[in-house]
Amino acid sequence: MDTWTIVISCSAGVAVIANFIVIYVFIRTGAVRTASTLMLCHQSFIDLISALLYFVVHFAVPLDTPNFTSLTTGEFYCRIIWSQFLLYYSYVASIWNLNFLTLERYISVAAPIFHHRRVKTKTMATVAIPSIYVISLLIESLWIPTSYYRYEDGVGQCMYAGSAAYLGFVRSFVIVNDLLLPVLLMVFCYTRIYLFLLKRHSAVNPKQNQPIEMSQSRRPATPTGSNQIQPNSINRSTLSLPTVDSNSSPTNQNNAAAAPIRNPANAVSINRNNRAKRNVIKTVVICGILYCICWTPISVRNFYNLVQEEDAIPEVFHFMICLNLFCNVFVYAAQLKQFQDNFLVAFPCFVRRRN
Numbered sequence: 001m002d003t004w005t006i007v008i009s010c011s012a013g014v015a016v017i018a019n020f021i022v023i024y025v026f027i028r029t030g031a032v033r034t035a036s037t038l039m040l041c042h043q044s045f046i047d048l049i050s051a052l053l054y055f056v057v058h059f060a061v062p063l064d065t066p067n068f069t070s071l072t073t074g075e076f077y078c079r080i081i082w083s084q085f086l087l088y089y090s091y092v093a094s095i096w097n098l099n100f101l102t103l104e105r106y107i108s109v110a111a112p113i114f115h116h117r118r119v120k121t122k123t124m125a126t127v128a129i130p131s132i133y134v135i136s137l138l139i140e141s142l143w144i145p146t147s148y149y150r151y152e153d154g155v156g157q158c159m160y161a162g163s164a165a166y167l168g169f170v171r172s173f174v175i176v177n178d179l180l181l182p183v184l185l186m187v188f189c190y191t192r193i194y195l196f197l198l199k200r201h202s203a204v205n206p207k208q209n210q211p212i213e214m215s216q217s218r219r220p221a222t223p224t225g226s227n228q229i230q231p232n233s234i235n236r237s238t239l240s241l242p243t244v245d246s247n248s249s250p251t252n253q254n255n256a257a258a259a260p261i262r263n264p265a266n267a268v269s270i271n272r273n274n275r276a277k278r279n280v281i282k283t284v285v286i287c288g289i290l291y292c293i294c295w296t297p298i299s300v301r302n303f304y305n306l307v308q309e310e311d312a313i314p315e316v317f318h319f320m321i322c323l324n325l326f327c328n329v330f331v332y333a334a335q336l337k338q339f340q341d342n343f344l345v346a347f348p349c350f351v352r353r354r355n
Contacts, residue, residue, distance in 0.1 A: 008054070008318055008319050008322050011319060013051075015048070015050075015326035018326040018329040019325070022041070025347075032121065033121060035104050037338075038124050042097055047325040088140055092136040092140050095295075098284075099185055100132060102189050102288065105189065146166075148161045175302055178295055186288040280336070283332065283336055287331055297317050297320060298317040301314070
């Protein structure tokens with residue numbers, strides 16, 4: 001066993017443990033209530049399956065092809081097991097789960113009413129998640145014709161097949177699916193999200209640096225006669241609670257009483273919801289950046305192999321893919337306050353140690 005196999009195996013082991021903890025925390029605390037938390041939990045589930053399949057492919061599958069007397073069994077083994085179809089199928093599902101999560105965050109900001117009414121947890125579970133597996137299956141099935149089983153003189157062997165044109169088409173499509181499409185989608189969605197939030201912030205807080213002038217309807221009535229307040233005789237203590245003279249007109253009294261009174265509880269709730277939404281968006285953005293860092297090298301290598309007609313991929317690129325399987329977990333722990341609180345609920349032993 002070489003050094004890179006040991007390193008990648010350790011990374012896959014960490015991915016299994018970390019993603020299992022995330023799934024346990026979400027399910028144990030009942031935190032899967034929104035569409036975004038469901039997709040984050042599903043992302044950890046796919047990464048967990050990918051890490052387990054790595055151990056199956058590299059340690060459970062024999063290096064030498066078994067001698068299958070049945071051609072059907074041999075074809076199934078070579079096209080599904082030997083070609084690592086299931087492992088790369090889970091990789092593609094992870095990519096499309098991130099794409100759907102990006103679209104869900106974009107809709108929540110660009111069309112909040114539609115998102116509140118239509119994009120719910122049940123909708124994501126019954127529509128989005130099955131669509132992820134169907135799309136991934138259609139994409140990964142392009143690799144099935146590139147391998148076959150040959151049995152001659154009592155010896156079975158898995159072989160690569162396919163013309164150079166077909167292999168070039170499949171590799172080009174994989175580069176678009178694995179790198180170009182997710183990157184373009186994330187750049188578009190998160191740029192639009194930033195512009196939406198910036199525009200909304202400007203609309204809520206216009207000209208923060210300028211003094212706010214009191215409107216005529218909210219200005220307290222000015223007494224008449226000898227009780228009229230002079231501008232130079234204003235005491236700062238009188239500015240805290242404006243009063244209305246009993247001799248003033250009823251209209252002015254109604255205007256003064258019509259000033260809206262803010263509810264501190266509602267303001268705190270709105271700020272908390274906005275903060276949670278920003279944290280989820282920030283979490284998905286960081287996961288997207290880490291995805292680009294981990295998947296760009298192998299995509300560039302696939303493009304190089306397409307041009308040079310080579311097949312070798314360095315082990316360090318496989319290590320970076322395994323790295324992407326568990327780095328999202330640390331992003332959840334660092335960014336999501338809800339996940340931090342749920343973790344302490346799911347593992348109360350850490351609370352006792354802290355106390």
